[in-house]
Amino acid sequence: MVSLVSPRVSAPEAPAPAPRRRGSIARGRRRLGIAYAAPMAVLVAVFFVIPLGLMLWMSVSHWPLVGASYPNGVKNYDALSDPLFLRAVWFTLKYTLVTTVVLSLVAFGLALLVQHDRRGTGFARTVFFLPSAVGLASTSLLFYGLFNTDSSALNHLVDFLGFGRADWLGSGGSALGSTVGMITWRFAGFSMLILMTGLQGIDPALYEAARIDGANRWQILWRVTLPQLRPTLALAMVLSLTGSLLAFDQFFILTGGRHDTATVVIDIYREAFLSQDLGRAAAVSVATLAVLIVLNVAQLRLIRREGK
């Protein structure tokens, strides 16, 4: 193995030492590269590439949870015109839109509030960020208690303010609002952090120039900060968008995934494990994946262009 070093030591200036020797070194490093990358390659192949192919195959097969499977063409894709599925799509889109808008606004406000190092901002940042460490399922169970127990702090507060006891999860609409509030609590610190790094990347000379030109705070926010922050803001929104489109834990736990709050992923779960029709579930998965990939590519392009 010592021979590996010799070309660099003996002839650092000469890029082409004896060809045979160099070849064997490169071969050694190549073999080592393959060996080191092998565990990852095997994991990726077995637990990602094969399932991906299997999903395509399952989507065109009759595939019950128990029993034999056989190919059945595109019949599973009927699931895409199922009224319950369409309802889930509509609910997911509504939820995604509301969450992304609310979350981005709150996170932007927090980022502006704590972007500069002053006394106490370090503490505030940590506190805003703390919920990001709590798992989404735990968060949902926590808020299930807040929304449902008469003695919860939230219900005491609402009662104190004179509204009586609210039905936080009773209808599709109220469940959506309550969940958006919960998700904002859980993810605002995360988005805030991303936006803060964007804010810190803005050239101070731009603010200086704006101030010299006599701009007030409001004008600086609109004319300097927001345009400069656009790529970062877009990134934060993309993350919120993709996360919300795949929502599962929050609605499954808060409302049991009942029909007026079922999301697309809940629909996939229902097709697969309640209706026990894995083929239909795979078909819905394939369609969802196709939409997400198109969306991802479009968003990446958008961010790239705005980043320039």
Place this chain on the structure above:
Amino acid sequence: MNRLRAAGLHVTSAALAVLFLLPLLWTLYSSLSGREAGGSGTDNYRRLADYGSGLGTYLVNTTVVALVAVTVTVLATTLGGYAMARLAFPGRTLLFLVTLAILMVPYTTILVPLYILLGWLGLQNSLLGLGLVMAVLQLPFGLFMMRNSFEALPVELEEAALIDGCSIGGALRRVLLRGVLPGVVTVALFSFLAAWNEFVAPLIFLTDGEKFTLPVALFNLQSGSLGSVDFGALQAGVVVSALPCVAVFLVLQRYYVRGFTSGALKG
């Protein structure tokens, strides 16, 4: 004027901080208050401990899954990241792109085929199988982190070790690992939190109540009980499952921030 503004910002930050802490503090408080008058502060935790197969079993299960995930993620991405950064091998770009594609394909969409596949491998209803799946989900982030960490180390460090007679493996183990340790900690931290908190995958893959992880057991406590929900035990459960994450987060905060900023902004 400026002082007034600063004071205003302080008050706003403080008020918002209280608002963010409130849900956590409320859960902690109500988990410690007895359900009936005269109940002691640990009643909820006692009922939680006796629930189902026992809290201990669920804690052990969750820990096993998290340990498998962390170990596999760290080993695979440290070796893989080094290979990506420093060793040329055929298929390197392909492997990198396919691994990153895991980010593009949300795993919830491949859960159904994974369920079948785990059955074929004899890993259905197994903590090991679940741990492996959780590890794979962390590979894109881990690989990205470790490749960048190795690239950030000066090549001279490695060359010096090789001149001193180390093999590449020896140099990696004895010299380079110290340099990429922050990256390793970051990857381990993210892998741990993701595996510890995962809900959908164990819900689908684990069928035997004895094997449930904490989030699934708590979900059953919430939804499975006949009659009224035992909110006291549930809140105690939330505390037990959130506490390790909050503790780990507070201790390793800067690694957490490092992961978000380095991972997120390269997009």
